[in-house]
Amino acid sequence: MDFNRELQRCLLPLGQAYSLPAHTYTDESFFYWEKRASFEEQWFCLGLAKELPNCGDYVLKDVYDHKLILLRDEQKQLRAYSRVCRHRAMDMAACPTLANQNSKSDISADKGNISKIICPFHRWAYDINNGQLQQSPHAQLSTTQQEIRLPEYRLQLWQGFIFININGLAGEFPKQLLVLEQQLSQAKISHYDIHPNTTKTNYEGNWKLAMEIAMESYHHIGAHINTFQKVSRASSTYVDHGNQRYAALINPYCKNIDRSLGPVKLDLFPPSSIEQHYQGFVYYALFPNLLIGSMGGFFDINIIYPMSKDSHVVEAFLLVPEGESNNPGVATILQQFDTIEQEDAALMQAWIKGLSSAQATQGPLTKLEEANWLFYQYLLSSLAVKNTSPISLQEV
Ligand code: FES
Numbered sequence: 001m002d003f004n005r006e007l008q009r010c011l012l013p014l015g016q017a018y019s020l021p022a023h024t025y026t027d028e029s030f031f032y033w034e035k036r037a038s039f040e041e042q043w044f045c046l047g048l049a050k051e052l053p054n055c056g057d058y059v060l061k062d063v064y065d066h067k068l069i070l071l072r073d074e075q076k077q078l079r080a081y082s083r084v085c086r087h088r089a090m091d092m093a094a095c096p097t098l099a100n101q102n103s104k105s106d107i108s109a110d111k112g113n114i115s116k117i118i119c120p121f122h123r124w125a126y127d128i129n130n131g132q133l134q135q136s137p138h139a140q141l142s143t144t145q146q147e148i149r150l151p152e153y154r155l156q157l158w159q160g161f162i163f164i165n166i167n168g169l170a171g172e173f174p175k176q177l178l179v180l181e182q183q184l185s186q187a188k189i190s191h192y193d194i195h196p197n198t199t200k201t202n203y204e205g206n207w208k209l210a211m212e213i214a215m216e217s218y219h220h221i222g223a224h225i226n227t228f229q230k231v232s233r234a235s236s237t238y239v240d241h242g243n244q245r246y247a248a249l250i251n252p253y254c255k256n257i258d259r260s261l262g263p264v265k266l267d268l269f270p271p272s273s274i275e276q277h278y279q280g281f282v283y284y285a286l287f288p289n290l291l292i293g294s295m296g297g298f299f300d301i302n303i304i305y306p307m308s309k310d311s312h313v314v315e316a317f318l319l320v321p322e323g324e325s326n327n328p329g330v331a332t333i334l335q336q337f338d339t340i341e342q343e344d345a346a347l348m349q350a351w352i353k354g355l356s357s358a359q360a361t362q363g364p365l366t367k368l369e370e371a372n373w374l375f376y377q378y379l380l381s382s383l384a385v386k387n388t389s390p391i392s393l394q395e396v
Pocket residue numbers: 085086087088089090119120121122123124
C-alpha cells in the first residue's frame with residue numbers, strides 16, 4: 001500500500017481507522033515535513049508564564065533545530081527570540097567556559113535574570129526589549145546597529161501557558177478550545193504555583209510516542225496494572241470533548257476508592273472543579289505538544305519537544321494550589337510519578353523496537369484510543385493529507 005493511502009486510513013471514522021504508519025515515527029524525510037507543518041506553521045506550547053515572574057527573567061528552550069530564549073522584558077512583556085548571534089551564528093547560551101553567571105548578560109545557565117544579552121564570542125550585545133543590537137565592539141558595520149536584531153517570534157498567552165508561532169502565519173489563537181477553556185478557567189489553573197521540582201528529560205523515540213501514550217488510558221490494563229488501573233479502570237475511560245485541536249480524556253475513579261490509599265494517593269489537596277465534575281482525573285492534550293493532567297488537586301503538566309526523528313525532550317511541571325510549593329507531601333506525588341514514568345519508559349523502549357522492525361504494521365484503533373485518533377486529525381490536516389471519506393469529528 002502506498003504511503004498516502006496508509007495515511008488516509010488514519011482519517012477514517014473511529015471504528016474503521018488505523019494507527020499511523022510506522023514510517024511516521026522513524027523516517028527522516030517525514031520528520032522534516034512534519035516539523036515544519038505541525039510545529040513551525042502552527043502555535044505550539046513553549047512553557048508557562050510563571051516560569052518568568054520578574055522583568056529580566058529568561059529561560060532557554062530548544063525545539064529540534066531552533067535555539068530560543070524566552071524572556072520578560074523591562075515592560076513585563078513576554079518575548080521569544082532566537083538566541084543565535086547575528087554576527088557569526090553562535091548559540092549565545094552554549095559556551096559555559098566563557099560564562100560569568102554573576103553577570104546580568106550571561107545566558108549560559110538554563111534560566112536566570114539579565115538586563116541584556118551579550119554574545120561571549122565577540123561581545124555583541126542585544127537589547128532584551130526588542131532584540132536590537134546595542135553594542136558591537138570595534139566593528140565598522142555597513143548596516144546600522146538598529147537593522148541588526150535577533151529574530152522574534154509571535155507569542156500568545158493562554159490560561160498561563162505560552163504559545164509561539166515560528167513562521168508568523170498561523171491563524172488566530174486560541175480557536176476551537178471552547179469547553180477546554182471553560183473548564184481550565186473555572187478551575188483557575190493560572191492561579192496555581194509551579195512547584196520547584198520541575199524536570200527536563202531527554203528520551204529516545206519520536207515525539208509523537210510521548211503524546212500518544214499520554215492520550216490513552218487503554219494501557220492502564222497493561223503497563224499500569226499495579227498503579228493507575230487500581231484507581232481508574234482502562235475500560236471506563238473516555239473522551240468527553242475534543243476536536244482536531246485538543247482532546248479531554250476522562251478517567252473515572254473506581255467506585256468507593258479511598259483517595260488516601262496507594263498505589264496512587266490523591267488526597268494531598270482538595271480536588272479541582274474538573275475532578276469534582278467528572279469524579280475522576282482528566283488529561284487534556286492540546287495539540288501538538290501540551291498535556292495537562294488534573295488529579296489529586298494538582299495539575300501535572302508535560303510539554304513535549306521534538307529534537308530529532310527519534311528523540312524528544314519532556315519538560316514536566318507540577319502545579320500546586322497557591323502557597324503550597326513547600327508542602328512536604330508533594331514528595332509522595334513525585335515518587336508516584338516516578339514509578340508511573342518508569343512503567344511508561346519500559347513500554348516506550350519496546351514500542352520503538354517494534355516500530356523500527358520490518359514487521360511493523362498499522363493496527364486498528366479502538367474506541368479507547370479516540371484521543372489518539374483526534375491527534376491524527378490534527379497532524380494530517382496540518383500535513384494537508386486529504387481524506388477520501390468524510391471525517392466525523394466529535395463536535396463540541
Ligand atoms: S558570534 Fe556573537 S559576537 Fe561574534
